[in-house]
Amino acid sequence: MPSRSLRVVLAEDSVLLREGLIGVLGRFGHETVAAVGDAEALRDAVSAYDPDIVVTDVRMPPGFQDEGLRAAVALRTERPALPVLVLSQYVQRTYAAELLDTGDGTGVGYLLKDRVGQVEQFVEGLTRVADGGTVVDPEVVRQLLRRRRDPLAQLTPREREVLGLVAEGKSNAAIAAGLVVSEAAVGKHIGNILAKLDLPQGDGTHRRVLAVLAYLRG
Amino acid sequence: MSGAPWRGAGYLAGGALLGAAVLLVGVALTAVGAALTLVLVGIPLLGALAFCGVPLAALERRRLRMVDPAPAPSPHRTPDTPGINAWFRLRVTEQATWRELAYAVLLALVLWPLDLAVLACAVALPALLLIAPAHLAAAGGPAHGVRPAKLWLVESYPAACGTALLGLVALLALAYPLGAYAAARAAFARLLLAPRDTELAASLAEVTRSRARLVDAFEAERRRIERDLHDGAQQRLVALTMGLGLARLDAEPGTPLAERLATAHDEAGRVLTELRELIRGIHPQVLTDYGLATAIEDAADRSPVPVDTAGTELPRLPEAVESAGYFAVREALANVGKHSGADSARVTAVHTGEVLRIDVRDDGRGGADPAHGTGLTGLADRLAVLDGTLTVTSPPGGPTVLSVEIPCRAEA
Numbered sequence: 001m002p003s004r005s006l007r008v009v010l011a012e013d014s015v016l017l018r019e020g021l022i023g024v025l026g027r028f029g030h031e032t033v034a035a036v037g038d039a040e041a042l043r044d045a046v047s048a049y050d051p052d053i054v055v056t057d058v059r060m061p062p063g064f065q066d067e068g069l070r071a072a073v074a075l076r077t078e079r080p081a082l083p084v085l086v087l088s089q090y091v092q093r094t095y096a097a098e099l100l101d102t103g104d105g106t107g108v109g110y111l112l113k114d115r116v117g118q119v120e121q122f123v124e125g126l127t128r129v130a131d132g133g134t135v136v137d138p139e140v141v142r143q144l145l146r147r148r149r150d151p152l153a154q155l156t157p158r159e160r161e162v163l164g165l166v167a168e169g170k171s172n173a174a175i176a177a178g179l180v181v182s183e184a185a186v187g188k189h190i191g192n193i194l195a196k197l198d199l200p201q202g203d204g205t206h207r208r209v210l211a212v213l214a215y216l217r218g
Numbered sequence: 219m220s221g222a223p224w225r226g227a228g229y230l231a232g233g234a235l236l237g238a239a240v241l242l243v244g245v246a247l248t249a250v251g252a253a254l255t256l257v258l259v260g261i262p263l264l265g266a267l268a269f270c271g272v273p274l275a276a277l278e279r280r281r282l283r284m285v286d287p288a289p290a291p292s293p294h295r296t297p298d299t300p301g302i303n304a305w306f307r308l309r310v311t312e313q314a315t316w317r318e319l320a321y322a323v324l325l326a327l328v329l330w331p332l333d334l335a336v337l338a339c340a341v342a343l344p345a346l347l348l349i350a351p352a353h354l355a356a357a358g359g360p361a362h363g364v365r366p367a368k369l370w371l372v373e374s375y376p377a378a379c380g381t382a383l384l385g386l387v388a389l390l391a392l393a394y395p396l397g398a399y400a401a402a403r404a405a406f407a408r409l410l411l412a413p414r415d416t417e418l419a420a421s422l423a424e425v426t427r428s429r430a431r432l433v434d435a436f437e438a439e440r441r442r443i444e445r446d447l448h449d450g451a452q453q454r455l456v457a458l459t460m461g462l463g464l465a466r467l468d469a470e471p472g473t474p475l476a477e478r479l480a481t482a483h484d485e486a487g488r489v490l491t492e493l494r495e496l497i498r499g500i501h502p503q504v505l506t507d508y509g510l511a512t513a514i515e516d517a518a519d520r521s522p523v524p525v526d527t528a529g530t531e532l533p534r535l536p537e538a539v540e541s542a543g544y545f546a547v548r549e550a551l552a553n554v555g556k557h558s559g560a561d562s563a564r565v566t567a568v569h570t571g572e573v574l575r576i577d578v579r580d581d582g583r584g585g586a587d588p589a590h591g592t593g594l595t596g597l598a599d600r601l602a603v604l605d606g607t608l609t610v611t612s613p614p615g616g617p618t619v620l621s622v623e624i625p626c627r628a629e630a
Contacts (some may be wrong), residue, residue: 117459
């Protein structure tokens, strides 16, 4: 992935985490142009700095409910091309669904906050979202897989595993590396899955992810 | 001879002493109060005297137990707010306070002399006759002669023994009338001091209200704990894993330091996962944010048995109702997963005007015993506070259906 320096607007009400995230982003050469503590300030900062990507927490002042998510959805509705990565303390399928419904579902990420501890994967996800990709937390995908059982039952365990990774937004190469198989084998699995689930073949990774997510959400 | 007459005698003796004391103190305080009225401070003193029946009645209700095993609870309600003013304001409106004052006046003027007279006739008089021989001996023998209870002259030991025998017979013969009087006296006290039916109903309503308050407080406390964990421990742990993640980048790969950092990093990650599960068990955020229908779907997502939640659409309901409904579904689904052997389950939740009804049905083997699980008992208690009900039907062979009904209105 071409490494470029991203200009990030960060919304996180905990000072501890805000400083930590700025540090992690800086370590990978990304610049935090504004770090704010609530949804109101987030909107202002986006207008002021026009960032490459927005990273926001879900729960923020004043109500400590889902202000960050509301702000993210509002921002995406205003500017569908603005990449947004939402961090949540707990997995909520509904949150993911709301986000994916904004814009055309590209340039969106929804990750469990715990993932920021895996700094490399986190920053990789961040850049993928900034490049217009879709990143959905494995935990959400697991929930989705558990929900839709009927046609998924035809899949082999390996195919289900691959499907999960596809839904998370992994490329063929990344899936192959994760499962320690050849890329060709992954391609064959994916072909089988898409055929069994009656999903369009080919296309780019992003469209494939969206198709799979749309399918899983029923 | 049973103990009842003795307890009766004790009850009356206590009553006589207490009554005399009340008379003395009452007269003294009234006099002081009346005298001080001239300098105004006496007026509140006289006013406070009107409440003297309350502590006296509390004591009398305790004393009732000596002769009457039936419970005599307080007829008074508990003030809503602490402080002496609230106490007076409530007491002055209660009929029981004035019944107790009437009892105090009766005790001081009529009852205790009566108690004393009955004790004198039924106990003291026979006792004096009974000790006639000893009395005679103490007085110096037959030569002097004594007059027990000032009734007749006894001048010989045989006569003294005869008198003692008479005393014994009188004591035994009078024991039961004594007991009967004590019982009548206790019944009279109960009439004035025990709660009336309307007061019992009021106190029951009070208990119901306080139980509801307790549940609300419990609910608020859960949310506070969830919030504290979320804002405190969880954030710090995330920051810690970030720090460890960065440190791993800087450590030379393959060195013992890198390995230790990796171990610590993974461990912190696992703690974070556990903490997240713990927080969800305390109070799920999704319930606060999106309401019961979404929270039920969330619970269904996590169930090991496939759960169909189609058609679950609900308005926002009062917080306590949503919480009770959610934990009912969680408990039911946990039981489906653990005991039923079911392949699938179905949750339906509907709110029809006044009632929320949730059904959790599985296709398992049935035969579940609702009395078995402590989880279900706790659930039923929780629902009872909201006037809700829990029913479980589980014929052998299935299906098991757990139904919850809670009367409630939708939140505006």
